[in-house]
Amino acid sequence: MRLIFPVLTVIAALVAIWYAVAVPMNIKGVLVEAERAGAVVTPETPAARRDMSALVLVATNSFAIPATWAQDRPRLPAPHQVAIELWETTIEKKITSKRSLVFHGWVTLSATMLGFLIGSAAGVLLAIGILYNRAMDLSVMPWAIASQTIPILAIAPMIIVVLNSVGVQGLLPKAMISAYLSFFPVVVGMVKGLRSPDAMQTDLLRTYNASPAQSLWVLRLPASLPYLFTSLKVAVAASLVGAIVGELPTGAVAGLGARLLAGSYYGQTIQIWSALFGAAILAALLVGLIGVVQRVTLSRMGLSQ
Amino acid sequence: MTGALRSYGAFLAVPLLAAVLDLRLGLVLALWAAAWALNVWLSRSTAPAARAAVPVVFGLTILALWEATVRLYAVPGVILPPPSAIGARIATSLPILWEDFVQTFIKGALSGYAMGALAAFAVALLVDRYGFLRRGLLPVGNFMAALPIIGTAPILVMWFGFDWQSKAAVVVVMVFFPILVNTVEGLRSADRMQRDLMHTYAASHWQSLIFLRLPAAMPFIFNGLKIATTLALIGAIVAEFFGSPIRGMGFRISTSVGQLALDMVWAEITVAALAGSAFYGTVALIERRVTFWHPSMRH
Numbered sequence: 001m002r003l004i005f006p007v008l009t010v011i012a013a014l015v016a017i018w019y020a021v022a023v024p025m026n027i028k029g030v031l032v033e034a035e036r037a038g039a040v041v042t043p044e045t046p047a048a049r050r051d052m053s054a055l056v057l058v059a060t061n062s063f064a065i066p067a068t069w070a071q072d073r074p075r076l077p078a079p080h081q082v083a084i085e086l087w088e089t090t091i092e093k094k095i096t097s098k099r100s101l102v103f104h105g106w107v108t109l110s111a112t113m114l115g116f117l118i119g120s121a122a123g124v125l126l127a128i129g130i131l132y133n134r135a136m137d138l139s140v141m142p143w144a145i146a147s148q149t150i151p152i153l154a155i156a157p158m159i160i161v162v163l164n165s166v167g168v169q170g171l172l173p174k175a176m177i178s179a180y181l182s183f184f185p186v187v188v189g190m191v192k193g194l195r196s197p198d199a200m201q202t203d204l205l206r207t208y209n210a211s212p213a214q215s216l217w218v219l220r221l222p223a224s225l226p227y228l229f230t231s232l233k234v235a236v237a238a239s240l241v242g243a244i245v246g247e248l249p250t251g252a253v254a255g256l257g258a259r260l261l262a263g264s265y266y267g268q269t270i271q272i273w274s275a276l277f278g279a280a281i282l283a284a285l286l287v288g289l290i291g292v293v294q295r296v297t298l299s300r301m302g303l304s305q
Numbered sequence: 306m307t308g309a310l311r312s313y314g315a316f317l318a319v320p321l322l323a324a325v326l327d328l329r330l331g332l333v334l335a336l337w338a339a340a341w342a343l344n345v346w347l348s349r350s351t352a353p354a355a356r357a358a359v360p361v362v363f364g365l366t367i368l369a370l371w372e373a374t375v376r377l378y379a380v381p382g383v384i385l386p387p388p389s390a391i392g393a394r395i396a397t398s399l400p401i402l403w404e405d406f407v408q409t410f411i412k413g414a415l416s417g418y419a420m421g422a423l424a425a426f427a428v429a430l431l432v433d434r435y436g437f438l439r440r441g442l443l444p445v446g447n448f449m450a451a452l453p454i455i456g457t458a459p460i461l462v463m464w465f466g467f468d469w470q471s472k473a474a475v476v477v478v479m480v481f482f483p484i485l486v487n488t489v490e491g492l493r494s495a496d497r498m499q500r501d502l503m504h505t506y507a508a509s510h511w512q513s514l515i516f517l518r519l520p521a522a523m524p525f526i527f528n529g530l531k532i533a534t535t536l537a538l539i540g541a542i543v544a545e546f547f548g549s550p551i552r553g554m555g556f557r558i559s560t561s562v563g564q565l566a567l568d569m570v571w572a573e574i575t576v577a578a579l580a581g582s583a584f585y586g587t588v589a590l591i592e593r594r595v596t597f598w599h600p601s602m603r604h
Contacts, residue, residue: 162567237452264462269460276460
């Protein structure tokens with residue numbers, strides 16, 4: 001209760017601000033429509049209104065406020081418009097329909113999951129390699145860090161186009177971008193986690209004459225799990241971003257990114273916002289799912305606080 | 306000695322075997338094996354210079370392998386240009402690259418980064434002052450930091466127009482939450498004893514903030530600032546895909562992909578990578594100066 005009440009207050013405040021901001025954002029468009037419908041608007045010509053501040057327009061035309069929350073193509077749609085669009089495109093549409101957000105979400109989710117699996121598996125393997133091979137530690141780690149300063153998302157379109165031209169199509173190009181983005185947090189977290197057992201523990205295994213493989217299996221891997229889960233949460237969110245951006249250049253066929261792009265081409269702001277919220281909900285679900293797995297696993301291992 | 310010989314033998318055997326199947330593959334693998342053997346040898350040395358050379362050799366190896374593969378297999382330039390062609394392109398189109406760099410990095414990314422960071426600090430100080438806000442805003446902020454915020458780019462481009470203002474706006478939104486969350490986390494990191502000491506000195510909220518909690522928060526703040534450097538560059542470039550004037554790194558990348566001028570794309574990527582690394586490095590250097598007392602900075 002102590003936690004939920006402040007969060008709900010903050011969310012309520014954000015929604016209220018959103019409604020308030022939507023009024024001045026949309027007022028000019030609403031007034032044009034109202035004028036066409038024959039209503040009396042205070043400065044009568046659009047030319048006179050153009051240079052006026054939106055707040056003054058709201059004050060002089062207060063009758064138009066409700067209409068700012070019900071426009072067809074608003075600059076900023078009101079929260080309930082987005083909610084209704086989300087409801088209609090997820091629950092009411094058949095999921096096979098091209099207009100269903102579930103369909104687009106599934107396309108994005110499958111690329112995200114494939115990329116996430118490839119990326120985190122590669123990350124774990126590389127971390128084990130770095131742990132056991134000095135040359136690899138010295139040569140790969142600086143470049144792994146440097147590779148993250150390259151804005152990979154910015155070149156995602158090129159990767160997609162190039163892979164398309166050599167015949168790799170569909171899920172895989174997007175998944176590769178997701179994999180690249182999700183791989184780094186896993187490497188860093190796993191290297192930290194695999195090195196987390198202290199000298200006492202490693203010394204104990206040495207007195208048992210344990211082989212490197214044995215010490216990896218019974219000590220280092222279990223000890224690294226808390227670190228692994230934390231980085232998996234970061235990785236899955238990054239992976240989703242990768243999949244969405246990977247969809248931008250493919251000509252807006254399917255997926256949440258394609259919905260964003262199509263919405264921005266045709267000025268369908270409500271569609272953009274609903275795709276955005278769809279992506280947000282998807283991200284929250286994925287991170288939440290890993291959180292649940294983390295809690296169950298760590299409590300069964302007796303590691304949870 | 307025999308063990309070392311045997312491990313070097315493996316480096317020889319694989320390329321030889323491959324050369325029987327395909328001479329070009331054997332050559333590429335031999336190059337790889339030679340460079341890797343050099344690195345293994347270097348990494349066994351204890352001299353600092355040798356150890357510093359290891360990542361450099363690795364990077365050069367990747368470049369050499371790339372060049373060799375593209376040349377030996379005659380990969381067409383529209384799929385993957387060799388590094389030498391990219392270098393030549395950079396040398397011939399410096400003015401264009403500079404213009405794009407100014408448009409995207411200085412006007413878009415840097416100004417947005419500064420505004421976003423300042424806004425995040427201001428909100429963080431406010432949030433820190435009121436426990437209610439902290440309990441409410443921190444979960445929301447954490448949630449927002451994990452969201453695909455880059456998706457707001459089309460909306461912001463619609464609102465702020467095609468020029469750099471909309472790119473700066475995307476960057477502001479992208480860097481805001483990571484910096485906010487890290488700063489708020491950092492302001493709570495001073496431990497009980499230290500806070501009690503401030504209390505016994507009858508320090509006011511602002512005094513304890515300036516003398517204890519802000520310095521203690523610096524490692525966290527810089528963590529957020531470092532994460533935000535890459536986000537800023539990504540935000541500025543990706544926002545240009547949704548509309549931009551006829552200059553800018555994102556614009557050049559998307560149009561050059563359309564013209565199949567992949568050497569130009571790679572030239573822009575090189576600039577972006579250098580700018581991103583330099584930006585990150587600068588922030589890391591400032592961090593070193595500011596948080597010299599932190600255990601992670603000791604050698």
